Structure formats: structure tokens, C-alpha cells
Amino acid sequence: MNLNVNFCGIQFPNPTVLASGYLGVTGASLANCTSKGAGGVTSKTLLMKERTGHANPTILTFPGGVINAVGLSGEGIGNAKHEFEKYRELAPENPIIGSVGGHDIDEIVEVAQIMDEYPVDMLELNFSCPNVEGEMGKPIACDPLITAQATKAVRQVTKKPITVKLSPNVPDIGLVAKHAEANGADAITAVNTMGPGMVIDIQMRRPILTNKVGGVSGHAIKPIAVRCVWDIYRSVKIPIIATGGVINGRDALEMMMAGGSLLGIGSAIVYHDLKCFDMITDKIRAFMEEEGLNDISELVGLAHEEGFDRDKL
Amino acid sequence: MSLPLVFKVDSIRQDSPNLKTYVFKHNIRAKSGQFLMVWLPGHDEVPMSIGWQTKEEFHVGIADAGDCTHAIHENIKVGDKLGFRGPYGTSFDYKDVDHLICVGGGYGTPPMLNLAQRATELGKKVTVIQGARSADYLLYEDLFNQLGVELLVSTDDGSKGHHGYNTDVLEEHLSKIDRSENVCIYTCGPEVMMVKVAQIAEKNELKCQVSLERYMKCGFGICGQCCMDDSGIRICKDGPIISGEYALEHPEFGKYTRGQSGKVEK
Known part of the structure; x- marks a missing residue:
């Protein structure tokens, strides 16, 4: 049985990939995740300058999910090289995706150029953080034409595969994915957090997050994430990293059947800690055995009707 | 939740x-x-x-x-x-320990009080060694006395107890303890002090548990802000209490931490 995923020419030993924003501040932390079973990892999004992000509280769980307003904290791309080198030293076998952010297209291109020089296998363009609207305006992925422009600009500065991370907060995510694909994206990551949302403490009579609003993830958004992956699968030919509420093996299988080739794993850590990677991979393996499937790629898009052919898109 | x-x-x-x-x-x-x-x-x-x-x-x-x-x-x-x-986070393990030696420095004393309280409830022998800059900064003497633990103190200026470091008091104390008992050293305070305590424990072939602190966001092991090099352990989830021996394997222990942005600060 083959659980190995060839994604844009990069070999992942299993379909689980640590999602951006989770445990991605240091190279050692990322490597700790692969040692516990993650097939690959995604770094935390980096911008040009060092950023402290929003003041705490920045991350909360509520019944059904997670809400966060970390606010793109990071040491700045120029300071972060040692973290990628540390990851490579500690986890030489597992791919790493470098997450790229910026206030505008010029900054994103600048960060991508530097990331391109680092030991990363792929670049993920974070066009969809909903927690910094006050500072940066609407996320790029909320507009298909700006997504096109930004993808095209980054395509010109790197030969490494690019995946564009999309927002679920749009009327037609398939259209946004098409614009990314047409301008050089090799893959789509879907979806970023929903919202923003808000949680109020009734005793304090205040929103709990210091930023007041934050992006919502976890099981609460899974049906929306599954539908987004489904729509993207039917709109573009490039492969998808499906993320948003994949907590257990059943969720993972659902996402793959919608069209995900890889699975972005984040909130699952809240519920199952770092053993979530092995739990998900084990469940996929057991399901494939039961169903008589030999290669994990057979699961991808299985929920679409017979005769549906992406190659004819 | x-x-x-x-x-x-x-x-x-x-x-x-x-x-x-x-x-x-x-x-x-x-x-x-x-x-x-x-x-x-x-x-x-x-x-x-x-x-x-x-x-x-x-x-x-x-x-x-x-x-x-x-x-x-x-x-x-x-x-x-x-x-x-x-x-x-993790907690102190004292189940099979007969004699707890709790070394608190500065603002690291509160968890030592908590530990001394739990251990004395179980009838265990507890020695608390507390260091502070001066007599005014020594904490909770009334509560330690209420528990009836052995309390040894040191101050940087000599205004009370030993004039110098609490680690000096620890070394002196270890020369007098009953080694037939199951002894464990616990420590919380400035990291350079905890490095010294862990090294003293190692030299004396005694078990040791340290309480670490790093900048944190989530507190429950998902954000990755408090991870230590090179194991990548999360101080909020795999810590804050880890063994002194394991702490000493980490190149950053006593050397550096990361701030709110994630950047290394010496």
C-alpha cells in the first residue's frame, strides 16, 4: 500500500502536513512535529520586518473550534534563516513549506525572493490572514484579480513550487483558485481561517481577544472547508492542500474525497496533541485496507461523480 | 475548551x-x-x-x-x-520522594511554596532554600513556618541568612542529608540559578526537577511560541516542569530565550 504523496514533485511520506501558524516559530519545533508523524511542515508566515503581533490573549478554544488573532508575529524573514537550517539538520527527510506574507505585493515578492534562497521545498503565499485587516486591509485572496497579480509577481522571482493559500470568506473560491492557477500557482492551500469571529466574556463584558476579532478554525468550519476544497477541485487542475477542521481520520478522508491531496493539520493538535498525525495516517491506512485501495492518490476526489474528469476542465 | x-x-x-x-x-x-x-x-x-x-x-x-x-x-x-x-502544563513529581529540597530564587518561590504545601500534607520531609536580593524580598516566611518545613535563606546583601547565593546553601546542605532516603531537588527561579542547581544535582547524583518559563501565547501547546532548542518541546505543554538532566541537554537552557516575535534574545 502506498501512502506516499508526490505533490508538485515533492515526496511527502504521508499526507499530513503541519498547517501554517501551528508550532512553526522555530525549526526545532517543526522537526519535533515530523518526529511525531507529520509528513511535512509549514513554517509560520514571515514578513520583511520583525513583528510582535497582537497582545495576548491571542488564541482561544471554544466548543467546536479555535479562534486566533496572533497577528502575524514573526522574527522577520531576514532573521529566520537559522530556523530553516535547524529544521533541515533535525528533519532531513521531511519537506518544509515556507509561508510568505506581506503588507502589499511588493513586500510579498521581497519576502519570496529571500525565502527562495532558504532550504525550503515550496513556498506558500499567505494571501488570506483575516487578523490584520486594520493594518493591511482586506486579504489579497478576497479579490480574484489581485490574487492573479500577486501570484504572477511571485512566479517571476522563484522557480520553486508555489501554493496559494485562499480565504473561505469569498463568494466564489473556485474563481479565485482559477486566477491563481492561470498566473503560475502550482497548488492551492484551502482554506485559511474563517471570519473574523468574536468571543465575549460576559463577566468582564469585553471581547476576550485583545484584537477583539480573530480567525475561526477547527471542526466548526469543516463543512465549509470541505465545500471550498470541492469547489476548487472542480475549478482547477492543480493539486490542493486541504485544511480546515481536519481533527481525525474521518475528517481527513472526507477532505481527500472532496479533492485534497495533502492535509493541513492544526486544530487536531488541540484535541489529540502531536499523536494526531499518526492517528490520521493510521485511519487512512485502515480505511484503504477495508476498501481495497492500494494507492493514496485513489482517494483524491473520490466523492465527485463518476466520469468527472479534472483534465477536461 | x-x-x-x-x-x-x-x-x-x-x-x-x-x-x-x-x-x-x-x-x-x-x-x-x-x-x-x-x-x-x-x-x-x-x-x-x-x-x-x-x-x-x-x-x-x-x-x-x-x-x-x-x-x-x-x-x-x-x-x-x-x-x-x-x-x-506538567507538574512536579514527588510521589516516591521522601525528602524534597526546594530551591527558590527571587520570584520563583511561589511554586516552591505550593510544592512544600502538597508534600507536607503527605507527611514528607521538606527543606526550602530561598534566595533573594535582601531580607525585604524573602517571600512567605509565615506560610513556610505554618507548614513546619525547614527553611534556609540567603541574601545577596547579607541582610538575612547566608550572605551569597542559595546554591551555596544547597551544596552545604547536601553534605549533611541522609542519602538512604529518596531525595529530589526542585527548583524555580532565574534560569542561570536553575542551571547551577541542575549541575549540583548531577554532581551529587541526585534527581532534580526544574520549572521553566518562556514567552507564551496559547498556553496549551499549539502556537509554538515557547519551544526550546533543540528538542522543540513546548514549555507550556511538555513543561514547565522537566527534569534537570533533560533541561541540561538543551543548548538554550540558561543561555537564551525567544521574545514575542519569536526572535532569539540573549
Whole structure:
């Protein structure tokens, strides 16, 4: 049985990939995740300058999910090289995706150029953080034409595969994915957090997050994430990293059947800690055995009707 | 679920010139060494250890050491509310220990009080070695005396107890202990002090547990802000209590930490 995923020419030993924003501040932390079973990892999004992000509280769980307003904290791309080198030293076998952010297209291109020089296998363009609207305006992925422009600009500065991370907060995510694909994206990551949302403490009579609003993830958004992956699968030919509420093996299988080739794993850590990677991979393996499937790629898009052919898109 | 619980301050003790202990009437059910994320709306949320703890109340000793703790000192009076998430993290293991030697430095003393309290309830022998800059900064002598533990102190200026480091007192004390008993050293305080304590334990072939602190965001092991090199362990989830031996394997132990952005700070 083959659980190995060839994604844009990069070999992942299993379909689980640590999602951006989770445990991605240091190279050692990322490597700790692969040692516990993650097939690959995604770094935390980096911008040009060092950023402290929003003041705490920045991350909360509520019944059904997670809400966060970390606010793109990071040491700045120029300071972060040692973290990628540390990851490579500690986890030489597992791919790493470098997450790229910026206030505008010029900054994103600048960060991508530097990331391109680092030991990363792929670049993920974070066009969809909903927690910094006050500072940066609407996320790029909320507009298909700006997504096109930004993808095209980054395509010109790197030969490494690019995946564009999309927002679920749009009327037609398939259209946004098409614009990314047409301008050089090799893959789509879907979806970023929903919202923003808000949680109020009734005793304090205040929103709990210091930023007041934050992006919502976890099981609460899974049906929306599954539908987004489904729509993207039917709109573009490039492969998808499906993320948003994949907590257990059943969720993972659902996402793959919608069209995900890889699975972005984040909130699952809240519920199952770092053993979530092995739990998900084990469940996929057991399901494939039961169903008589030999290669994990057979699961991808299985929920679409017979005769549906992406190659004819 | 990690939404905060909100409690009103029942009373406040001024325990040193810059440390106030806030008392809350609630059974927090924390294991010794675990921590809370303390929320001051509109300012910040910071990890804090738990001091004295009974079924009726718990104490949080807060030093005026940063923007948020300063704001708490300035603004929070008896009857005001603070939010708490947790308790989080690993705890001290003392189940099979006969003699606990608790080494607290500066603001690291509150969890040593909590541990001494739990251990004396089980009838175990406890020695507390507390270091501070001067006599005014020594914490909770009344509560340690109430527990009936052996209390040894040191001050940097010699105003009380040994004139010098608490690690000197520890070394001196270890030469006198009964090695036929199961002895374990516990420590919380400045990291350079804990490195020294862990090394002393290693030299004396004694077990040791240290309480670490790093900048934290989530508190429950998902954000990756508090991870240590090179194991990548999360201090909020795999810590804050780890063995001294394991701590010494980490190149950053006693050397550097990371700040709010994630950048290394020496």
C-alpha cells in the first residue's frame, strides 16, 4: 500500500502536513512535529520586518473550534534563516513549506525572493490572514484579480513550487483558485481561517481577544472547508492542500474525497496533541485496507461523480 | 475548551517591595508546578505560577516586572476581576520522594511554596532554600513556618541568612542529608540559578526537577511560541516542569530565550 504523496514533485511520506501558524516559530519545533508523524511542515508566515503581533490573549478554544488573532508575529524573514537550517539538520527527510506574507505585493515578492534562497521545498503565499485587516486591509485572496497579480509577481522571482493559500470568506473560491492557477500557482492551500469571529466574556463584558476579532478554525468550519476544497477541485487542475477542521481520520478522508491531496493539520493538535498525525495516517491506512485501495492518490476526489474528469476542465 | 474563568480578588498581600500576592476564593485544582494564564482585559495575558492553594482559595504572587504585571499592581484592587485560563502544563513529581529540597530564587518561590504545601500534607520531609536580593524580598516566611518545613535563606546583601547565593546553601546542605532516603531537588527561579542547581544535582547524583518559563501565547501547546532548542518541546505543554538532566541537554537552557516575535534574545 502506498501512502506516499508526490505533490508538485515533492515526496511527502504521508499526507499530513503541519498547517501554517501551528508550532512553526522555530525549526526545532517543526522537526519535533515530523518526529511525531507529520509528513511535512509549514513554517509560520514571515514578513520583511520583525513583528510582535497582537497582545495576548491571542488564541482561544471554544466548543467546536479555535479562534486566533496572533497577528502575524514573526522574527522577520531576514532573521529566520537559522530556523530553516535547524529544521533541515533535525528533519532531513521531511519537506518544509515556507509561508510568505506581506503588507502589499511588493513586500510579498521581497519576502519570496529571500525565502527562495532558504532550504525550503515550496513556498506558500499567505494571501488570506483575516487578523490584520486594520493594518493591511482586506486579504489579497478576497479579490480574484489581485490574487492573479500577486501570484504572477511571485512566479517571476522563484522557480520553486508555489501554493496559494485562499480565504473561505469569498463568494466564489473556485474563481479565485482559477486566477491563481492561470498566473503560475502550482497548488492551492484551502482554506485559511474563517471570519473574523468574536468571543465575549460576559463577566468582564469585553471581547476576550485583545484584537477583539480573530480567525475561526477547527471542526466548526469543516463543512465549509470541505465545500471550498470541492469547489476548487472542480475549478482547477492543480493539486490542493486541504485544511480546515481536519481533527481525525474521518475528517481527513472526507477532505481527500472532496479533492485534497495533502492535509493541513492544526486544530487536531488541540484535541489529540502531536499523536494526531499518526492517528490520521493510521485511519487512512485502515480505511484503504477495508476498501481495497492500494494507492493514496485513489482517494483524491473520490466523492465527485463518476466520469468527472479534472483534465477536461 | 480554553475560555477564561473570571474571579474577584478577595484580598491582597504585599509580600515584598515589588511583589503582591492576590488571593482568590476558588478551588483551582492545580497540580503543583502547573501555571495559569492571567488576563487583564485591554492589556495582556501572562503566565503565572500558583502559590498557596487549598480547596477554598489560591494565591498568585505577581511581581511588578513588566507592562502587564505593572498594570495589575496599579489597577487591580480587592473586589476587582481577573481572568484565568488553565491550569496548564506538567507538574512536579514527588510521589516516591521522601525528602524534597526546594530551591527558590527571587520570584520563583511561589511554586516552591505550593510544592512544600502538597508534600507536607503527605507527611514528607521538606527543606526550602530561598534566595533573594535582601531580607525585604524573602517571600512567605509565615506560610513556610505554618507548614513546619525547614527553611534556609540567603541574601545577596547579607541582610538575612547566608550572605551569597542559595546554591551555596544547597551544596552545604547536601553534605549533611541522609542519602538512604529518596531525595529530589526542585527548583524555580532565574534560569542561570536553575542551571547551577541542575549541575549540583548531577554532581551529587541526585534527581532534580526544574520549572521553566518562556514567552507564551496559547498556553496549551499549539502556537509554538515557547519551544526550546533543540528538542522543540513546548514549555507550556511538555513543561514547565522537566527534569534537570533533560533541561541540561538543551543548548538554550540558561543561555537564551525567544521574545514575542519569536526572535532569539540573549
